[in-house]
Amino acid sequence: MKLASALAAACILVALPSAQVRFGAMGDSTTDEYLWYGPFVYGSDTALNWVQVLAALRDTTSATPQIDFGPEADWGPTSPQWLGYEHNYAKAGATTSSLLADAQPQNVLTHNPDVVYLGIGFNDVFAQYGAIYDGADPAPLVSSVVANVTAAVDVVHGPPGAPTGVGLVLATVEDPEIVPSILVDYPDPAKRALVSGAIFDVNQAIRALAAARGFALVELYALTQEYPAPAQLVVGGTTILPGGPPAGDDPQYFYLPDELHYGTVFNGLIANAIVCAANARYCANVAPLSDAEILQIAGLGDPGTTSYFDVEPFVVVNGGPCATPWTDLGFALAGTHGEPSLAGSGLPMPLKTVGLALTGALENAPAGIAVGSSTAFLPFFGGVLVPAPDQVLFAPTDAQGNVTIQSTWPVGIPSGFGLAFQFLVFDPLAPQSVSLSNGLRLVVP
Secondary structure: OOOOOHHHHHHHOOOOOOOOEEEEEEEOOOOOOOOOHHHHHHOOOOOOOHHHHHHHHHEOOOOOOOEEOOOEEEOOOOOOOOEEEOOEOOOOOOOHHHHHHOOHHHHHHOOOOOEEEEEOOHHHHHHHHHHHHOOOOOHHHHHHHHHHHHHHHHHHOOOOOOOOOOEEEEEOOOOHHHOHHHHHHOOOHHHHHHHHHHHHHHHHHHHHHHHHHOOEEEOHHHHHHHOOOOOOEEEOOEEEEOOOOOOOOOOOEOEOOOOOOEOHHHHHHHHHHHHHHHHHHHOOOOOOOOHHHHHHHHOOOOOOOOOOOOOHHHEEOOOOHHHOOEEEEEOOEOEOOEOOEEEEEOOOOOOOEEEEEEEOOOOOOOEEEEEEOOEEEEEEOOEEEEEOOOEEEEOOOOOOOOEEEEEEOOOOOOOOOEEEEEEEEEOOOOOOOEEEOOEEEEEOO
16 A cells, blocks of 8 residues: 555544544445345355444454444344444445435434444435436436435534534445446446436535535545456455356455445455545544455455555545644743643544643643633743633643543534643743643634
8 A cells, every 4th residue: 555645644544532433324235234135135144344344353342442333233123223233224225215214314323423424325326227227317316315415414414504523424326337237237338328427416416515514535436436347456465356256155256146245355445445534534543454354354364465455545535634623833841851742632523522631741740731712922931831821720740741631522612713722830950940831722623
């Protein structure tokens, strides 16, 4: 994997929250676990979808517990989840209309998620493929899909101006033309192009929605267009074959035997694209899946590589790597151990945890943190006081010279509101017996 940009680095290295990220999911059979449909409908007893891959390698019960999808259980055939993880409300066969009718957005919110993935629309197009191929007007389909996706977004993220604080990852819609049976059943490329045009319009609307509202976007359309055929998909030195296996559970194919649902390896790449989007936009701090992890969980063995498939071209951040609201304003003043360092963590969104961490100060020392809604940059004890302090809170250092402060961000703070912070530490070796951390600015996105 070539790290060619700040986004690529953010996909791999994000250094803010370390707590497990509560993940929720909505959508169709790409996101609904393969637990029942895999063996009984899709033709595979062992394949995993992207939720199962990510949960197996990064969920709370894994060796690297960084994501919380909720417990896995049989919730019963009348429950919204049925089989699978508690926070995943995707349903095989779902359309954008049934997603709303089944209250997927409302249900996923009940778990107070940090990040929610929404991938929906393929079945809407698949159901109308023949009609549009034969010349039907695609405009009603496009309007319906866009309206329904927007309605789902408004529930999960909140309407414009009233955010819920949930980070949303949207996905573009795949073109059914990649499905082998479509090429057989609908052989005229000019007529297939009519359907592809409708999908283009849907995806342009989804891209515009994500950009306007600042959501991360996974280009599932582009990712699926890139690899089924004739291009070779190579992951960790292993070639993934186009189409599906003639029978059985051969994981080296792009599709399952039904040649409609993706195999485990490609689902691993989808999982990585979602991780990349969540890391880069929402500072999820989830370690990406290595090629070796994906191949091993698919049953293809350890390739002996340390590579990562490059999903960066298929992720749009719409807010900058980590979209960090924290800015280091500088002006630290050295003491016994050099310059104390102040860092911030978390996103200032309603009911989310934000934190401040001071390191490198004198141990067991009287200290306080100056907090102000504006900056002043005033001369102070041989250094510079960055905030115009509205208050100074007593916060002595511990035996390691550190201070950690965490708080829940309140509801109702408007976008653009800012605070400035700086620690003041009694230190006999500082120029005038007071060392200063760097100033730190927090702005609500």
